Amino acid sequence: MSSILNIKNVNKNFGKISVLNDININIDKGDFLVLVGPSGCGKSTLLNCIAGLEKINSGDIFIDNKNMSDIAPKDRDIAMVFQSYALYPTMTVEKNITFGMKVRGLSDEIQQKKLIEVSRQLQIETLLKRKPGQLSGGQRQRVAMGRALVRNPKLFLFDEPLSNLDAKLRVEMRTEIKRLHYDLGASMVYVTHDQIEAMTLATKIVVMKNGFIQQIGTPEEIYNHPANIFVADFMGSPAMNLIHAQTKKEKDNYKINIKLANGEVASLTEKRKLKLPKDIIIGIRPENITENGSKNKQNAQVITSNVDIVEPAGSDTYVVTKLGETEVTARFHSETKVKIGSKIDFLLDLEKASYFNPSSGKRI
Amino acid sequence: MINSVGKNQLNKIILRIFLYLILSVFVIYYLLPLFVMITTSLKSLEEIRTGSLIALPRNITFEAWGTAWSTACTGIRCEGLKPFFWNSIFIAIPAVIISTLIGAINGYVIAQWRFKGANIIFALMLFGCFIPFQVILLPMARVLGLIDLAGSISGLIFVHVIYGIGFTTLFFRNYYVSIPVELVKAAKIDGATFLRIFWSIFLPLSLPITVVTVIWQFTQIWNDFLFGVSFSEAGTQPITVALNNIVNSTTGVKEYNVDMAAAIIAAMPTLLVYIFAGKYFIRGLTAGSVKG
Numbered sequence: 001m002s003s004i005l006n007i008k009n010v011n012k013n014f015g016k017i018s019v020l021n022d023i024n025i026n027i028d029k030g031d032f033l034v035l036v037g038p039s040g041c042g043k044s045t046l047l048n049c050i051a052g053l054e055k056i057n058s059g060d061i062f063i064d065n066k067n068m069s070d071i072a073p074k075d076r077d078i079a080m081v082f083q084s085y086a087l088y089p090t091m092t093v094e095k096n097i098t099f100g101m102k103v104r105g106l107s108d109e110i111q112q113k114k115l116i117e118v119s120r121q122l123q124i125e126t127l128l129k130r131k132p133g134q135l136s137g138g139q140r141q142r143v144a145m146g147r148a149l150v151r152n153p154k155l156f157l158f159d160e161p162l163s164n165l166d167a168k169l170r171v172e173m174r175t176e177i178k179r180l181h182y183d184l185g186a187s188m189v190y191v192t193h194d195q196i197e198a199m200t201l202a203t204k205i206v207v208m209k210n211g212f213i214q215q216i217g218t219p220e221e222i223y224n225h226p227a228n229i230f231v232a233d234f235m236g237s238p239a240m241n242l243i244h245a246q247t248k249k250e251k252d253n254y255k256i257n258i259k260l261a262n263g264e265v266a267s268l269t270e271k272r273k274l275k276l277p278k279d280i281i282i283g284i285r286p287e288n289i290t291e292n293g294s295k296n297k298q299n300a301q302v303i304t305s306n307v308d309i310v311e312p313a314g315s316d317t318y319v320v321t322k323l324g325e326t327e328v329t330a331r332f333h334s335e336t337k338v339k340i341g342s343k344i345d346f347l348l349d350l351e352k353a354s355y356f357n358p359s360s361g362k363r364i
Numbered sequence: 365m366i367n368s369v370g371k372n373q374l375n376k377i378i379l380r381i382f383l384y385l386i387l388s389v390f391v392i393y394y395l396l397p398l399f400v401m402i403t404t405s406l407k408s409l410e411e412i413r414t415g416s417l418i419a420l421p422r423n424i425t426f427e428a429w430g431t432a433w434s435t436a437c438t439g440i441r442c443e444g445l446k447p448f449f450w451n452s453i454f455i456a457i458p459a460v461i462i463s464t465l466i467g468a469i470n471g472y473v474i475a476q477w478r479f480k481g482a483n484i485i486f487a488l489m490l491f492g493c494f495i496p497f498q499v500i501l502l503p504m505a506r507v508l509g510l511i512d513l514a515g516s517i518s519g520l521i522f523v524h525v526i527y528g529i530g531f532t533t534l535f536f537r538n539y540y541v542s543i544p545v546e547l548v549k550a551a552k553i554d555g556a557t558f559l560r561i562f563w564s565i566f567l568p569l570s571l572p573i574t575v576v577t578v579i580w581q582f583t584q585i586w587n588d589f590l591f592g593v594s595f596s597e598a599g600t601q602p603i604t605v606a607l608n609n610i611v612n613s614t615t616g617v618k619e620y621n622v623d624m625a626a627a628i629i630a631a632m633p634t635l636l637v638y639i640f641a642g643k644y645f646i647r648g649l650t651a652g653s654v655k656g
C-alpha cells in the first residue's frame with residue numbers, strides 16, 4: 001500500500017504556546033484516520049496544518065509522497081469540511097458547490113455534470129436553489145460534504161462535521177459517511193471528540209492530548225490495548241475501570257490483591273505470562289465484569305462486593321460497586337434482578353484486562 | 365380587591381397620558397424650528413414683516429426658493445446655491461464611494477487576514493477617528509499644496525477620504541469580525557484569491573454595513589463646513605459655505621424667507637438619505653453575525 005499522508009516530526013506553536021509536539025503519522029490510500037482527543041488538544045490545528053491553512057514551525061508533511069511545505073492550500077489536492085460548515089451565506093447551494101470549480105476555470109458543462117452527480121449522491125437535488133440560511137443543520141452538512149466531494153481530492157479532511165447535529169441525525173450521517181468512504185475508496189482524515197464516532201468510522205485512530213500523540217492504532221488495538229491510562233479512560237463509554245491493586249509473585253503466575261469496600265482483600269490470579277511491578281492499576285472494561293450466572297466464562301474469577309448503584313440503560317444494566325477504593329462499573333444483562341445494597345458475586349475476566357504503571361501511567 | 369385593581373388600572377392610564385404629554389412637548393420642541401423654517405420660506409417678505417413668526421403663510425409663494433436656488437448673492441456672485449450644490453455633490457459622491465471601498469478592504473484585511481501588527485494598525489486607525497478637525501487643518505493645507513490639489517474639488521475629496529477612512533474601517537472591521545474565519549479558509553481551499561474572496565463572498569454580505577457607512581460618510585461630508593471653508597476657492601466651495609455666505613451677505617433688507625429656503629435646500633440631501641435608507645441604517649447598526 002502506498003502512503004497518502006505522511007506527517008514527519010511536525011511541531012506547531014502559536015507564539016509561546018506549543019500546540020503540536022513532534023507529530024508523526026503515516027496513512028495509506030483508502031485509510032480512514034480519526035483524530036480524537038479532548039477539546040483544545042490540537043486536532044483542528046493539525047488538520048489546518050495538513051490543509052496548509054496554518055504554517056508548521058518544523059517538520060514535513062507529505063501528501064501522496066510530495067512535500068507540501070511550499071504548496072498553497074488550493075494546490076494540495078485536498079477538500080475540507082468544517083465544523084461550522086462554512087457555507088458561503090449569500091450563494092445558493094448550487095453556487096456553493098460549484099464555486100471552487102468556477103474559480104478554477106472549469107467549463108460550465110463539467111460544473112453542471114459534477115453538480116448533478118454529487119447532488120444525487122447526497123440527495124440534495126431539491127435544495128439547489130436555496131441559500132444556506134434556509135437549510136436545516138443536516139442539509140447544510142450535506143451541502144458542505146457536496147462541496148468537498150466535487151473536488152474529487154486525494155485526501156478528505158473533516159473537522160468535527162457532525163458535532164452540530166442532534167443525536168439521531170448524527171448516527172444517520174455517521175452511517176452515510178461510512179458508506180461514502182466505502183463507495184469512493186477515498187482517504188480521509190476525520191476529527192472528532194466523540195469516541196463512538198471514532199470507533200465506528202476509523203480504520204486507524206490517533207489519540208491526542210495536549211498536542212502529543214498518545215497512541216496510534218486500529219480501533220481494536222486502541223480499545224483493547226490502550227497504551228496508557230489516558231487512552232484507556234478516554235476511549236469507550238462507560239469508561240474503562242481503573243482499579244488500584246497490589247501484586248504478589250507466585251510460582252508461574254501473579255496473585256492480584258484488590259481492596260474491597262469493607263476493608264477485606266480479594267485475591268485474583270493472573271495466568272498470562274507477564275512481568276508486573278508491586279503496585280499496579282488494573283484496566284478492565286465494564287463488559288468484562290459481569291453477573292455470576294449460568295454462562296460463565298472459563299477464566300472468569302469471582303469477587304464479592306456490595307451493589308452501590310443500579311443504572312438500567314436499555315439493552316444493558318450498569319451496576320456500580322467499589323473496588324480498590326474507586327467506583328467500578330459492571331455491565332449486567334438488562335433482566336438482572338440485583339438490588340442496591342445487596343452483596344453479590346461479580347465475575348472479572350482478567351484475560352481482557354490491561355495493566356498500567358501507577359506512576360507513569362504507561363501500559364505494562 | 366376589585367377596587368384596588370380598578371385603582372391600578374387608573375394609575376396606569378394616568379401614567380400613560382403623562383408620558384404622551386411629555387413626549388409631545390419634546391416633539392414640538394424638536395419640530396418647531398423646522399416648522400418655522402418651512403412656513404417662513406413660503407411667505408413673502410411683506411408678510412414676514414407684518415405677521416407673527418409662527419403663523420401659517422396666508423399666500424403661499426415659492427419665490428424665495430427660486431431666489432435661493434438661482435439668484436441669491438453669495439458675496440459678489442449672484443447665482444444662488446445651484447453651483448455650490450453641484451460642488452457638494454461632486455465632492456460628496458466620489459469621497460463617499462472611495463472612502464467606503466477603502467474602509468471595506470481595510471476592514472476585511474484587519475478582521476479576516478490577521479497579519480502581524482494588525483491590531484496596532486487598527487488601534488491607530490481608531491485613534492484617527494478621534495483627531496479633531498482643527499488639528500489637521502494646517503498639515504493638510506501643506507500636503508494639499510505639495511500634491512498640487514489646493515483649492516480644488518479633488519483636494520476636498522482627498523481630505524474627506526483621508527479623514528473618513530478611520531470611521532469606515534472601524535465600521536467594516538467590526539462587521540467582518542463577526543464572520544467566522546472558516547469562510548476564508550474554505551474559500552482558500554476552493555482556490556479563491558484574496559480579492560476574489562472579498563469580491564465574491566464578503567462584499568455580497570455587506571449591504572447593511574455599507575448602508576450605515578454610506579449614510580454616515582455622506583452626512584459627514586455634506587454637512588462639513590470647516591474643511592470646505594479652509595480648502596476651497598471661490599468656484600469650488602461646497603454648499604455649506606455658500607449658505608453661510610448667502611445669510612451673511614446683506615444688501616439692504618434681510619431676506620429671511622430666502623435664508624430659510626436656502627437652509628432647507630442645503631439640508632435636503634441628508635434628510636432624503638435618512639428617509640430612504642434610515643431603515644437599513646438601524647438594521648445595519650444592529651446586524652450581528654452571519655449565519656452560514
Ligand SMILES: Nc1ncnc2c1ncn2[C@@H]1O[C@H](COP(=O)(O)OP(=O)(O)OP(=O)(O)O)[C@@H](O)[C@H]1O
Pocket residue numbers: 014017019037038039040041042043044045046193
Ligand atoms: N490562532 C490561534 N492563536 C493562538 N492559539 C490558538 C490559535 N488557534 C488555536 N489555538 C490554541 O491551540 C490549542 C489547540 O486548538 P485546536 O483548535 O487545535 O483544538 P481542538 O483539538 O480542535 O479542540 P476542539 O475539540 O475544541 O475543537 C488550543 O489551546 C487553542 O487555544
Ligand SMILES: [Mg+2]
Pocket residue numbers: 043044045159
Ligand atoms: Mg477543533
